[in-house]
Structure formats: structure tokens, C-alpha cells
Amino acid sequence: MLVSAKEMLTKAKAGKYAVGQFNINNLEWTKAILLTAQEQNSPVILGVSEGAGKYMCGYKTVADMVKAMIDELGITVPVALHLDHGSYEGAKKCIAAGFSSVMFDGSHYPIEENIEKTKELVGICNELGLSLEAEVGSIGGEEDGVVGAGECADPNECKMIADLGVTMLAAGIGNIHGKYPENWAGLSFDTLDAIQQLTGDMPLVLHGGTGIPADMIQKAISLGVSKINVNTECQLSFAEATRKYIEEGKDLQGKGFDPRKLLAPGFEAIKATVKEKMELFGSVGKA
Numbered sequence: 001m002l003v004s005a006k007e008m009l010t011k012a013k014a015g016k017y018a019v020g021q022f023n024i025n026n027l028e029w030t031k032a033i034l035l036t037a038q039e040q041n042s043p044v045i046l047g048v049s050e051g052a053g054k055y056m057c058g059y060k061t062v063a064d065m066v067k068a069m070i071d072e073l074g075i076t077v078p079v080a081l082h083l084d085h086g087s088y089e090g091a092k093k094c095i096a097a098g099f100s101s102v103m104f105d106g107s108h109y110p111i112e113e114n115i116e117k118t119k120e121l122v123g124i125c126n127e128l129g130l131s132l133e134a135e136v137g138s139i140g141g142e143e144d145g146v147v148g149a150g151e152c153a154d155p156n157e158c159k160m161i162a163d164l165g166v167t168m169l170a171a172g173i174g175n176i177h178g179k180y181p182e183n184w185a186g187l188s189f190d191t192l193d194a195i196q197q198l199t200g201d202m203p204l205v206l207h208g209g210t211g212i213p214a215d216m217i218q219k220a221i222s223l224g225v226s227k228i229n230v231n232t233e234c235q236l237s238f239a240e241a242t243r244k245y246i247e248e249g250k251d252l253q254g255k256g257f258d259p260r261k262l263l264a265p266g267f268e269a270i271k272a273t274v275k276e277k278m279e280l281f282g283s284v285g286k287a
């Protein structure tokens with residue numbers, strides 16, 4: 001069932017585990033993630049970037065597809081449909097289209113403007129029973145053309161945003177979107193600890209979950225991270241499985257060119273990646 005992310009993340013924070021946000025790109029992606037969540041009896045968050053929303057013919061198409069799929073597949077675990085790194089306008093569009101959760105990424109604005117815009121969205125989301133994620137301190141790497149340097153958020157600024165009444169808070173702690181470089185310094189647990197001390201029960205969000213070593217993920221969860229975003233890793237496993245199918249010439253055998261056959265290995269690869277992450281994050285059986 002489609003729900004806001006509030007209850008699942010409150011439970012995750014209290015239970016010391018994290019719920020995965022897996023970004024979707026098309027029907028196969030969405031189906032693979034929903035089926036895996038149901039099989040693992042895990043809550044799940046489907047992430048949609050503004051670019052992916054555009055690619056999938058708009059937020060209404062996405063919301064209607066997700067709702068129909070939940071119904072058609074008999075998905076009973078809690079599912080949140082969440083805008084990832086939304087602009088102020090994008091957040092409003094997703095709310096109108098029927099998303100159950102939005103992120104407003106105002107991290108590139110001066111803190112006063114981030115606060116002002118976040119505050120307005122808190123009011124709208126509270127009224128409609130939607131969850132809202134805010135961000136402080138930009139997260140490294142590139143996402144939809146926005147490049148961040150991977151800075152560490154100011155814990156006091158985190159508290160200012162948390163106090164506005166957002167549902168969950170993303171804070172830069174040295175994490176990066178996409179693949180991590182060889183010389184990556186690792187997560188700043190001192191920063192994370194300081195943020196958690198000031199923000200208390202607020203579920204914290206770790207972006208850029210691809211390639212962070214398992215021990216760092218577990219330590220981050222122990223310090224209050226309750227939502228972990230995974231995007232690149234599903235893309236890599238999908239691409240690898242699809243490449244293998246074609247390199248083995250399977251698309252040339254019989255009706256191997258049928259998209260339902262051609263996309264099947266990638267679909268199974270996404271399922272395996274999502275299952276592995278749910279096990280690592282501790283969300284299996286928590287629906």
C-alpha cells in the first residue's frame with residue numbers, strides 16, 4: 001500500500017535499522033523493487049529524480065503506474081513514492097500528482113532561503129499527510145546536472161531545519177552520489193554523531209549508498225541513519241546482466257530479442273541487488 005514515509009522511518013530509527021530508497025527508471029525497475037520488498041516483507045521507498053520523472057512522461061504517469069502496480073501485484077508492505085532531490089516547483093508538482101513523499105533539496109540556497117522554502121512545504125505536507133525530506137550541506141558527485149563537492153553539513157544548521165518539522169533530514173557527511181573515487185576519505189562519523197545529538201529522534205538520510213562499505217553503513221545506522229538511498233548500484237547490476245545476455249549472443253537465439261526476454265536478466269539483477277541491500281540495512285521482515 002502507498003503510504004507516507006513517516007511511520008516506516010520512525011519505526012526504523014527506533015529499531016536501529018534503515019529503509020532503502022531505490023530509484024526507479026521504468027516499469028521493470030518499479031516491478032522488480034516492489035516484488036522484492038513484498039518477498040522480503042520489507043518497507044520500501046521508491047525514489048524518482050526530476051530527470052527520471054521527465055523520462056517516464058511526468059509525475060502523474062509515475063504515480064498512476066506505481067498505484068496500479070501496487071494494486072495489481074497485491075503489494076501489502078508499506079511503499080512510499082518519493083521525489084528525490086526535488087526543486088521547490090518539482091515538489092509541488094509531485095504533491096499534486098499523488099506522490100506520498102517529497103524531498104526538497106534547498107541545500108544550494110543560502111540557509112535562510114532553504115529554511116523559508118522548507119517551512120512552506122512543511123505546512124503543505126503536514127496538511128496532506130505526506131512526508132518531507134530536507135537537505136543541509138550538499139552531497140558530493142553529480143545528480144541530474146547538479147554537482148556538489150561532498151561537504152559536511154553544519155550540525156547547527158541541521159537542527160534549524162529539523163526544528164521546522166520535516167519528516168527526515170539528509171545531511172552531507174562526506175558521502176557522494178555515483179561511484180566513490182579511490183581516494184575517498186570515508187564518512188565523517190563525528191559530523192553524523194554531532195547531527196544526531198542535536199536532532200534527536202529525527203530520522204537521518206544517507207544519500208549515495210552505492211559503494212559505501214558494509215561496516216560504514218552499519219555504523220551510520222547505529223548513529224541514527226534510518227533511510228539509505230541506492231541508485232547507481234541497481235543501474236550497474238542491470239547493465240552488467242544485460243551486457244552479459246547480449247555478449248553471449250542470447251538475443252540472437254530464437255526469440256531472444258523479445259524485450260520481455262532481453263530485459264529479464266537485468267530485472268533479476270535489480271531484484272538481487274535490492275534484496276542484498278535490504279539484508280544489509282536490516283529492513284527484512286520489518287513491514
Ligand SMILES: [Zn+2]
Binds near residue numbers: 085208229
Ligand atoms: Zn541524493
